[in-house]
Amino acid sequence: MRYTKLFGKTLKADKEFDTKGVEYLIRGGFIDQVMAGAYTFLPLGVRVLHKIEQIVREEMDKIGVELLMPSIVPTEYWKRTNRFDSVDVLFKVVGANEGSLKKNDAEYVLNPTHEDVITPTAKKFNFSYKDLPFAVYQIQTKFRNEERPKTGLLRTREFRMKDLYSFHKSVEDLKAFYEVAREAYIQVYNRLGLGDQTYYTAASGGDFTEEYSHEFQTRLETGEDLIFRVKSNNQCFNKEIAPSKAVALEQDSEMKPMEEVLGKGIIGVDELSKFMGIKPSQTTKTLIFESEKGILVASVRGDYDVNELKLKKVAGVKELKLASDETVEKVTGAKVGYAGIVNLPNDVEVFIDDSIEPLINFETGGNRTDYHLANVNWGRDLQKPKKFHDLKVAKSGDLYPETSEEYEAFKASEVGNIFPLMTKFTDAVDYQFVDADGKSKPVYMGSYGIGTSRLLGVIAEKFHDDKGMIWPESVAPYKVHLIALGENAQEEGLKIYETLTKAGVEVMWDDRGGASAGEKFNDADLIGLPYRIVVSQKSLEKGGYEVKKRTGEEIKYLNLNSLIELTSR
RNA sequence: CGGGGAGUAGUUCAGUUGGCUAGAAUGCUGCGUUUGGGACGCAGAGGUCGCAGGUUCAAGUCCUGUCUCCCCGACCA
Numbered sequence: 001m002r003y004t005k006l007f008g009k010t011l012k013a014d015k016e017f018d019t020k021g022v023e024y025l026i027r028g029g030f031i032d033q034v035m036a037g038a039y040t041f042l043p044l045g046v047r048v049l050h051k052i053e054q055i056v057r058e059e060m061d062k063i064g065v066e067l068l069m070p071s072i073v074p075t076e077y078w079k080r081t082n083r084f085d086s087v088d089v090l091f092k093v094v095g096a097n098e099g100s101l102k103k104n105d106a107e108y109v110l111n112p113t114h115e116d117v118i119t120p121t122a123k124k125f126n127f128s129y130k131d132l133p134f135a136v137y138q139i140q141t142k143f144r145n146e147e148r149p150k151t152g153l154l155r156t157r158e159f160r161m162k163d164l165y166s167f168h169k170s171v172e173d174l175k176a177f178y179e180v181a182r183e184a185y186i187q188v189y190n191r192l193g194l195g196d197q198t199y200y201t202a203a204s205g206g207d208f209t210e211e212y213s214h215e216f217q218t219r220l221e222t223g224e225d226l227i228f229r230v231k232s233n234n235q236c237f238n239k240e241i242a243p244s245k246a247v248a249l250e251q252d253s254e255m256k257p258m259e260e261v262l263g264k265g266i267i268g269v270d271e272l273s274k275f276m277g278i279k280p281s282q283t284t285k286t287l288i289f290e291s292e293k294g295i296l297v298a299s300v301r302g303d304y305d306v307n308e309l310k311l312k313k314v315a316g317v318k319e320l321k322l323a324s325d326e327t328v329e330k331v332t333g334a335k336v337g338y339a340g341i342v343n344l345p346n347d348v349e350v351f352i353d354d355s356i357e358p359l360i361n362f363e364t365g366g367n368r369t370d371y372h373l374a375n376v377n378w379g380r381d382l383q384k385p386k387k388f389h390d391l392k393v394a395k396s397g398d399l400y401p402e403t404s405e406e407y408e409a410f411k412a413s414e415v416g417n418i419f420p421l422m423t424k425f426t427d428a429v430d431y432q433f434v435d436a437d438g439k440s441k442p443v444y445m446g447s448y449g450i451g452t453s454r455l456l457g458v459i460a461e462k463f464h465d466d467k468g469m470i471w472p473e474s475v476a477p478y479k480v481h482l483i484a485l486g487e488n489a490q491e492e493g494l495k496i497y498e499t500l501t502k503a504g505v506e507v508m509w510d511d512r513g514g515a516s517a518g519e520k521f522n523d524a525d526l527i528g529l530p531y532r533i534v535v536s537q538k539s540l541e542k543g544g545y546e547v548k549k550r551t552g553e554e555i556k557y558l559n560l561n562s563l564i565e566l567t568s569r
Numbered sequence: 570c571g572g573g574g575a576g577u578a579g580u581u582c583a584g585u586u587g588g589c590u591a592g593a594a595u596g597c598u599g600c601g602u603u604u605g606g607g608a609c610g611c612a613g614a615g616g617u618c619g620c621a622g623g624u625u626c627a628a629g630u631c632c633u634g635u636c637u638c639c640c641c642g643a644c645c646a
Contacts, residue, residue, distance in 0.1 A: 012607070014581045014595070018640095036638065089645075113646070147570080147644070155645095205646090213646090224645090417646080449646090486604055518606035525606090538605065546605095 008042035021461035022152035037149025037157035047477035064135030072108040089144040123431040137164035153457030160453040193472035203238040216416035223413035244394035246355035256375040267337030286339040291317035301355035304392035340365030354388035469528025481529040485536035
């Protein structure tokens with residue numbers, strides 16, 4: 001490709017960008033923002049995207065077959081699975097004007113994912129045990145009505161995703177395939193150069209499943225997720241489910257007398273701990289929840305938050321929401337903000353986090369408006385519960401309960417996920433198979449996603465220096481950036497360009513006549529192709545064509561044959 | 570969903586208490602000089618000041634509404 005024929009231009013840095021990765025993608029002419037959360041992939045960017053998707057495709061072809069489903073489907077598909085009203089990122093498409101509506105006023109869903117479409121499709125073709133298992137995938141554009149798109153391609157309203165769906169006769173078969181998919185994913189990240197930075201991470205199953213799902217998380221300062229890694233066995237947990245044990249803090253050796261403290265209007269841990277002159281970790285935070293089984297009370301140490309997913313599991317409930325003000329007042333006998341664990345009614349179930357167990361002389365709400373209790377102690381002021389639980393949102397510095405070792409906590413971006421869906425969707429569309437024994441049985445299903453446009457964003461965040469991108473060879477838009485300096489060298493430049501291109505090397509030749517040497521060098525660094533070749537009077541005098549890898553400073557002078565040999569590998 | 574900032578040339582921005590033909594830098598076009606790290610001279614093109622309404626002799630500037638973008642937090646399959 002000749003640079004002058006390329007659509008899109010490099011830009012000077014004349015404003016601040018979210019991150020370096022975003023800066024280089026935009027300034028290098030890879031992407032162009034159309035609106036919040038939607039980008040045009042310019043020719044350079046679309047080449048990278050296609051290379052990423054081709055790697056994904058090659059690995060997926062080993063475990064499934066490719067198809068392509070429509071982006072728009074009748075709303076019926078989503079109503080059938082009961083997700084039309086509940087998925088809060090769903091887009092709907094309707095005719096835009098009178099003329100269009102007159103022709104067809106139907107409403108469609110713009111798909112954010114395709115479980116709801118593939119399942120009824122699979123049901124049409126595969127109903128015998130002889131057809132199972134099978135796996136299909138697609139690489140397609142998805143739409144999600146995100147509240148706040150951010151950080152370039154990391155979170156957008158329109159994005160590219162590979163989604164794979166597998167169907168099985170049994171849970172065992174599904175679980176076996178789950179491991180196969182995991183291996184395929186690891187191959188993908190290895191080929192993209194992200195392997196050593198990407199972690200297989202346990203996460204919540206979300207709407208999909210009550211069990212955990214798994215995510216692949218790439219370590220990234222600007223990522224949105226917080227990951228807790230057990231260093232001794234490399235096990236990783238997403239913050240949303242990470243089991244955690246608080247570090248033991250120094251406590252008083254003697255119990256002080258309990259006292260009721262008047263703190264008019266003092267609500268919230270920060271304000272309260274300042275008011276009482278104690279550390280937040282010496283206070284407790286008590287929240288009242290309503291569930292389908294009734295009212296629940298949960299309490300964690302003041303420097304923690306309640307993890308609702310953990311509480312749901314411990315309490316064995318499916319629905320959980322913070323109680324209304326009226327309910328709180330009824331349960332605690334006080335206005336909101338003064339709930340505590342001493343003297344609660346007997347008929348509410350109380351769950352207490354294990355971070356509170358070792359505390360001596362701690363604070364808890366007074367269950368009386370404007371009052372707090374200070375110097376509360378187990379055994380004397382209230383009975384120890386039969387069991388303490390882990391109800392807290394893990395934070396940096398916490399310990400892994402199994403081994404009591406400190407987690408390594410780091411920020412990361414989710415680059416893939418795998419869900420054991422079990423029969424959630426197959427049940428919804430009444431999809432069963434006839435087994436060898438002639439009986440109908442449920443079909444088990446799994447779903448596996450990789451965000452390919454987000455991967456492009458993640459790679460941009462990982463592979464750059466202070467001058468620009470440094471693309472891994474596997475996804476670089478071109479392999480060689482060719483620069484010819486000075487009038488005399490242009491003919492040589494053309495010769496190299498044509499020879500290398502003929503040899504099958506992807507070359508981009510900066511054939512601009514007016515651009516200065518400095519401009520060309522800077523653009524080459526910004527665009528970040530793996531090899532830079534310079535031809536000039538100087539290089540010819542030194543014995544040929546100058547070659548420098550983007551990753552290093554070493555410069556070699558080669559003849560044309562050696563160039564081909566080096567770059568066509 | 571809560572809080573904050575901003576829409577003026579392709580881009581990044583300036584534009585004072587309302588007042589002459591709306592500016593700069595950069596980018597772009599032409600001519601010329603340059604050519605190993607974003608060179609220089611000269612000439613030029615480029616704007617419905619986000620949109621709608623209002624106040625006024627007069628609105629980029631004041632008022633109302635609206636749309637959009639950006640940032641922080643919450644949420645997130």
